[in-house]
Amino acid sequence: MTANFKQQSPTGSTPAREAVLEINNLKVYYATPTGDVRAVDDVSFKVYEGEILGLVGESGCGKTTTAMAILRMVQPPGRIVGGQILLDSIDLTKVTEGELRDIRWNTLALIPQGAMNSLNPVMRVKTQIEEAIETHEGRQPPDKLKKRIMDLLGLVGLPSRVYNMYPHELSGGMKQRVCIAMAIVLHPSLVIADEPTSALDVVVQRVVGQTLLDVKERLGVSMILIGHDMGLQAQLVDRLAVMYAGHMVEIAPVENVFDDPLHPYTQLLIESIPSIRERKPLKLTEGLTHDLRNPPPGCIFQERCPKVMDVCRSVKPILLEVKAEHQVACHLYE
Numbered sequence: 001m002t003a004n005f006k007q008q009s010p011t012g013s014t015p016a017r018e019a020v021l022e023i024n025n026l027k028v029y030y031a032t033p034t035g036d037v038r039a040v041d042d043v044s045f046k047v048y049e050g051e052i053l054g055l056v057g058e059s060g061c062g063k064t065t066t067a068m069a070i071l072r073m074v075q076p077p078g079r080i081v082g083g084q085i086l087l088d089s090i091d092l093t094k095v096t097e098g099e100l101r102d103i104r105w106n107t108l109a110l111i112p113q114g115a116m117n118s119l120n121p122v123m124r125v126k127t128q129i130e131e132a133i134e135t136h137e138g139r140q141p142p143d144k145l146k147k148r149i150m151d152l153l154g155l156v157g158l159p160s161r162v163y164n165m166y167p168h169e170l171s172g173g174m175k176q177r178v179c180i181a182m183a184i185v186l187h188p189s190l191v192i193a194d195e196p197t198s199a200l201d202v203v204v205q206r207v208v209g210q211t212l213l214d215v216k217e218r219l220g221v222s223m224i225l226i227g228h229d230m231g232l233q234a235q236l237v238d239r240l241a242v243m244y245a246g247h248m249v250e251i252a253p254v255e256n257v258f259d260d261p262l263h264p265y266t267q268l269l270i271e272s273i274p275s276i277r278e279r280k281p282l283k284l285t286e287g288l289t290h291d292l293r294n295p296p297p298g299c300i301f302q303e304r305c306p307k308v309m310d311v312c313r314s315v316k317p318i319l320l321e322v323k324a325e326h327q328v329a330c331h332l333y334e
Contacts, residue, residue: 019086020190020222021047021070026083028062028069035293039065039078041246044319047190052216052223054237054254056230056269060289062246063226064113067192070224071110072100088189105136109183111193115175119167125153125178126163132185155218156181156211173204177211184215191215192224197232209236230273234258239325242266245289245300248319252326262328264305299331307332 028040040062047053055063068074070085072092085092087108095103112118120128129149134140140148146163153162156177167175176196183191193212197205209232215221225237233240233254240257242250242265250263261267287304290296296303299312311331319329 017048017050019046020049020088021224022084022086023066023070024084024086026066026069026085027081028065028074028078029081031077031079032293037292038246038295039292040069041295043083043243043246043248045241045248045251047222047224049189049222050216050220051238052212052225052236054233054240055224055226055243056228056233056240057243058228058269061243063228063243064194065246066243067110067194067224067226070192071104071108102136105132105186105188107188107190109186109188109191111176111179111183111191111196113195113198115172115179116167118179119175121167123166124163125165125167125170128178129182129185132182136186152181152185153178155184156215157207171204172200173207176200176204176208180208180211180215184219184221187219188221190222190224192226194226195228196225197229198227205232212236230269242269245295246292247300248329249301250326250328250330251319252323252328256323256326262322262326262333263301263330264307264332265301268306299329 023046024044026040026043027038029036029038043062043066045053055066057063065074065078069080070092074080080093083093087103092100092103126149129152130145133145133148150160150163153160158174158177158181162170162174162178167178170178180196196212197208200208212223212225213236216223225233227233237254240252240254241248242263244265250257250261250266257266258270261270290300290303296313297316298314299305299317302308302312305312309331315331317329317331317334319327320334321327322333
């Protein structure tokens, strides 16, 4: 995708807004016979009202685990071992299962990666959306419920015939937009989209991407967009958070990240994007990620970093704001 369909702000910066979500020192570990795998290790970030925050990094860096922790859906042997997850000032690590059922859909919703695996194949689209509404709001008059669902399908760009269709009758992009419709049916304040375009071709990616932007603008919902397609993130998100090996290494407005990436890992991610304007060798991040059961002292990127220094091998860098709204965890800027 090359066409830019994101509406840029005049200043390219994030205006002062209240935080819908605040993550403080989150740790999620998976128990193994040889020690805990530190999938998410001391991660902190915020999501502000009405923004899309992109969460990027290579496979296995902890993006989806972070999302599952926010939703309190980490499965054993995984567990949240520390930190806060503050959604509208409520710490989700301390609420009961009953309270979580009320929060999900109403305040916090998920757009899953695999739409076909998430939709019930033997239930019509209308029935699946009806269940989500009536589970939280009780029985509804049939005519009122139908109009509400039809309006919702129109909001995500789906024709009225989808109302009576089964998931297998829909294309991949249509199924994904049904999942978007289900996520926003109760007008949550935060939606987590877990790689919603990864299984789609570039044309349908654009349609789904535009749908997400329309939802954000019309409903004012905040989003976390998880992915590893840096080109797509550049067109959709307001701020970008870069993860590596369970750690947050850089957070900044998306324009700043692409114009002036600070962390060596972020620089390598951007350099790996193929260019349509010039022929150049494909830049690869060499080496392997360290064993997540036994992280090295100092910087977690030291074994693959082309700019590693002696201090990187002994002192862990802290995520610091080195420019306006631009945070990075790297000794190069201390």
